[in-house]
Amino acid sequence: MRESAAERHDRLLALVRERGTARVSELAERLGVSPVTARRDVEALAGRGLLDRVHGQVSWPARRDAPGGGRPGEGPxxxxxxxxxxxxxxxxxxxxxxxxxxxxxxxxxxxxxxxxxxxxxxxxxxxxxxxxxxxxxxxxxxxxxxxxxxxxxxxxxxxxxxxxxxxxxxxxxxxLDRVVSDHGHGVLLALRHLLALGRATPLLVARRDSPTALAVRAGYAGALAALGLTEPRPVIDSVPAEEDPEGFERAVRALYEAVRSGPASAALVHNDVDAIEITRRLAELGVRVPGDLALIAYDDEVAALAETPLTAVAPPKRQVxxxxxxxxxxxxxxxxxxxxxxxxxxxxxxxLPRLRVRASCGAPGSVPGTP
Structure with a gap:
């Protein structure tokens, strides 16, 4: 993969910071670029105040290593x-x-x-x-x-x-210090809400390709235990429809069969995009949301924009x-x-995440499109 200018600038800055001072010709050799490219990069970085440049050499600005570094008059x-x-x-x-x-x-x-x-x-x-x-x-x-x-x-x-x-x-x-969303709490909110609506123990449809997806899966097992429930069926593995159409169709068919055979009347789906696509495909197969299946999405990025606005768990992303x-x-x-x-x-x-109730779970008084 071709290196971007930003990545090359990062390498150049790291070299100068390590050495304190370096000649432009030396930087060109270490970076594996032409002297013209190295000179152009140095001029750009010096213009932004990230390097000092004098007579064919560049140096790390002394003020950058002082407490409260950065350009004079700026905060950290x-x-x-x-x-x-x-x-x-x-x-x-x-x-x-x-x-x-x-x-x-x-x-x-x-x-x-x-x-x-x-x-x-x-x-x-x-x-x-x-x-x-x-x-x-x-x-x-x-x-x-x-x-x-x-x-x-x-x-x-x-x-x-x-x-x-x-x-x-x-x-x-x-x-280390850390700040995170409590996804286990978010899953518990969703399951409690669906159970309060009189639905059977909800199924989970989720990916495995991110820490959030794995946290949702772990949260599902924890929520079932906290609520004294047993897993109705194994978690249905979901994949992006555009990347793996066959895998996505398998996930839809597994949920469809669970609804049609009786044990499933509610589901939590991670994430919004998958939930929207699954809802659309289920409609083509004759399964109505929320009539046949109450559905909650996890993420609340675009859930409100679905044809049937989706109830969704909203992690506090901006607050994080x-x-x-x-x-x-x-x-x-x-x-x-x-x-x-x-x-x-x-x-x-x-x-803690919040639950935003919309039309897809069939809750009394839910308002289509409510943010």
Whole structure:
């Protein structure tokens, strides 16, 4: 895959930060680019105040390593690594940006595109760009990624807050500050609501391709236990319709058969997009939502826009970003003040999702399109 200019700039900044001073010709050689490209990159970064340039050499600005670094007159610079800047994480990023702006800080964003093997390099790029602390939502898709690409986070030289990711108890990451949505609570809200409507024990239709999906699956087992229920049928594995049409159709058919054979009259579906597509396909097969099947989506990104507006569990995404940024800024303020004595205890903050009732669960008084 061809390296982007932003990725090359990150590598260039990291080299200069490591060496303190470097010649442009040396940087070109280390980066594997032409001298013209290296010179152009240096000019661009110097123009943004990220490097000092004098007589064919560049150096790391001394002011960037001072307490409260960044450009003169500016507040602290904080970095945010997210696996995506769209769908779920768009609101997380927005919340962090709003909190940073209110505090007079500058937020710098890097996106990993769910490539956990690149998380470390991208985070180092944030540090090279002047970030004095970082919010990190690693691009993990499952536990194996967390084990293979996780422990380095605990060794970062700046304050770090883990974002929408949980660590293995007792692992180095478990000692970091973190802010997460309590997806187990969100699943419990959905199941309680469907049961209160007189529906049979709800089925779960969910993916396996993200920490949120896995947390929803774990939350389903926990909610059944808390409610004294047994699993009516195994969890139905869902996949994106556009990526795996056959796998998606298998999931729809499994839910269809469960409804038609009798044991299923309610379902929780992760995520919104899958829930919308499943509802449409079920209608083609003669299963009506909410008449035959009360359905709740998980995420509430686009659930209200479905033809039958979907009741949905809404994780507090924007608040997660806001609280995480505020916590990070608090840690930076503690460091800038040079506080001595006992350090503030690390925090694991869990925020509770809400249930937004719409037409798809058949609840009395539910209003189509209610946000």
């Amino acid at each position: 610079v904080i970095g945010l690594l997210a696996p995506s800047a769209t769908y779920y994480f768009a609101e997380v990023v927005r919340g962090a940006h709003e909190a940073a702006a209110r505090a007079g800080a500058r937020l710098v964003l890097r996106v990993s595109d769910y490539r956990p093997e690149e998380d470390r390099a991208r985070t180092e790029g944030l540090l090279a760009a002047g970030a004095e602390g970082v919010l990190v939502a690693p691009g993990w898709r499952g536990p194996e990624d967390r084990l293979a690409y996780g422990d380095w986070l605990a060794g970062l030289p700046v304050p770090t807050v883990l974002l929408e990711r949980r660590a293995e108890p007792g692992s180095p990451l478990d000692g 970003g806001r609280h995480a940024a505020e916590l990070l800024l608090e840690r930076l303020a503690e460091g800038a003040a040079g506080e001595t004595g006992e350090a503030e205890a690390r925090r694991h903050l869990s925020l």
